[in-house]
Amino acid sequence: MARPGARLAAMPRAGTESWSERAQRVLAESHRHSGGARRAVVELLDSQSCALSALEIEDALRTGRRRVARASIYRILDELERLELVQKVEVGQAMARYEPLRGENGHHHHLVCDSCGAVMPFTDPELERAIKKTSRRVPIDVAVHEIVLHGACADCRQ
Amino acid sequence: MARPGARLAAMPRAGTESWSERAQRVLAESHRHSGGARRAVVELLDSQSCALSALEIEDALRTGRRRVARASIYRILDELERLELVQKVEVGQAMARYEPLRGENGHHHHLVCDSCGAVMPFTDPELERAIKKTSRRVPIDVAVHEIVLHGACADCRQ
DNA sequence: GGCAAGAATAGGACTAAGTCTCATTTCTGG
DNA sequence: CCAGAAATGAGACTTAGTCCTATTCTTGCC
Ligand SMILES: [Zn+2]
Ligand SMILES: [Zn+2]
Ligand SMILES: [Zn+2]
Ligand SMILES: [Zn+2]
Numbered sequence: 001m002a003r004p005g006a007r008l009a010a011m012p013r014a015g016t017e018s019w020s021e022r023a024q025r026v027l028a029e030s031h032r033h034s035g036g037a038r039r040a041v042v043e044l045l046d047s048q049s050c051a052l053s054a055l056e057i058e059d060a061l062r063t064g065r066r067r068v069a070r071a072s073i074y075r076i077l078d079e080l081e082r083l084e085l086v087q088k089v090e091v092g093q094a095m096a097r098y099e100p101l102r103g104e105n106g107h108h109h110h111l112v113c114d115s116c117g118a119v120m121p122f123t124d125p126e127l128e129r130a131i132k133k134t135s136r137r138v139p140i141d142v143a144v145h146e147i148v149l150h151g152a153c154a155d156c157r158q
Numbered sequence: 159m160a161r162p163g164a165r166l167a168a169m170p171r172a173g174t175e176s177w178s179e180r181a182q183r184v185l186a187e188s189h190r191h192s193g194g195a196r197r198a199v200v201e202l203l204d205s206q207s208c209a210l211s212a213l214e215i216e217d218a219l220r221t222g223r224r225r226v227a228r229a230s231i232y233r234i235l236d237e238l239e240r241l242e243l244v245q246k247v248e249v250g251q252a253m254a255r256y257e258p259l260r261g262e263n264g265h266h267h268h269l270v271c272d273s274c275g276a277v278m279p280f281t282d283p284e285l286e287r288a289i290k291k292t293s294r295r296v297p298i299d300v301a302v303h304e305i306v307l308h309g310a311c312a313d314c315r316q
Numbered sequence: 317g318g319c320a321a322g323a324a325t326a327g328g329a330c331t332a333a334g335t336c337t338c339a340t341t342t343c344t345g346g
Numbered sequence: 347c348c349a350g351a352a353a354t355g356a357g358a359c360t361t362a363g364t365c366c367t368a369t370t371c372t373t374g375c376c
Contacts, residue, residue, distance in 0.1 A: 032344075
């Protein structure tokens with residue numbers, strides 16, 4: 001598993017960098033060494049369209065790419081959050097979830113069915129405009145916002 | 159500790175009922191007996207302007223009105239949530255918080271300072287209109303919505 | 317008021333998400 | 347290849363939250 005030349009491509013063309021690539025780059029810029037655990041977590045996260053919990057990540061990696069210890073997963077997720085590469089999403093299930101921050105494009109929020117636990121993403125440009133306006137008015141420097149709509153999904157409300 | 163006549167006042171004048179009174183009434187309507195633990199939790203919640211965690215409630219009651227067991231507190235909070243008398247608020251501190259649902263008036267959302275952990279309430283009618291509109295468009299029956307703005311507060315950003 | 321039935325609560329063991337510490341492994345510059 | 351430092355693994359530990367059972371309290375009835 002040599003990965004020759006993996007650290008080339010020093011000047012990514014603007015706009016063509018995937019989230020995984022950007023995350024790897026930002027991590028490399030703020031760390032001396034770069035190991036396989038971080039890469040595995042980043043690649044797994046990038047392959048998902050919505051949020052994963054730490055234990056789901058542990059599970060997916062155990063039976064996939066490369067086993068990564070639980071402590072490492074939490075450490076890496078904290079680091080990614082600190083670097084604003086992932087967002088911690090709390091949807092009221094006594095367990096945090098994490099998902100890539102892909103900038104304007106992938107930005108979305110979550111619907112949660114309180115009876116079956118399903119989590120679905122949704123987007124709404126108008127709501128985004130409203131919340132951006134709110135963020136300017138408020139007595140903190142807003143870095144990220146989180147919106148969760150709770151209710152009953154189609155299957156559960158019958 | 160006799161509390162004579164505490165259950166009179168069967169017909170509250172509309173609009174003058176406090177949250178605590180309403181909660182007691184709704185609880186009474188859906189339970190055969192009414193005990194002191196529920197009353198203590200409801201009165202404590204009503205005396206707060208923002209959300210408390212279950213353990214903060216346990217603490218406050220231990221050194222105050224009446225000791226209430228942890229299991230009872232969680233049971234009572236679940237019940238209050240089911241009856242839509244309180245809202246569970248997750249602000250990303252690995253611990254749920256609960257606060258009274260006082261209807262349109264007390265409705266608010268939260269700012270969280272990620273560096274010192276401070277939690278502050280805020281309101282925004284325009285944002286409420288936007289989120290109400292969103293809620294109609296979305297593939298679940300929305301019962302409650304939650305908005306959390308994360309960032310750095312005045313003290314921490316210096 | 318006293319009593320019986322069952323509801324509410326206390327107490328404490330238990331579960332599981334998340335943290336911490338330290339030994340081991342891996343990476344990197346020389 | 348080597349030394350030093352960084353990253354990771356392993357598992358004990360902490361703590362929010364759950365679950366079960368015994369006890370206490372509430373209520374309707376006498
Ligand atoms: Zn998502
Ligand atoms: Zn948004
Ligand atoms: Zn509040
Ligand atoms: Zn609102």
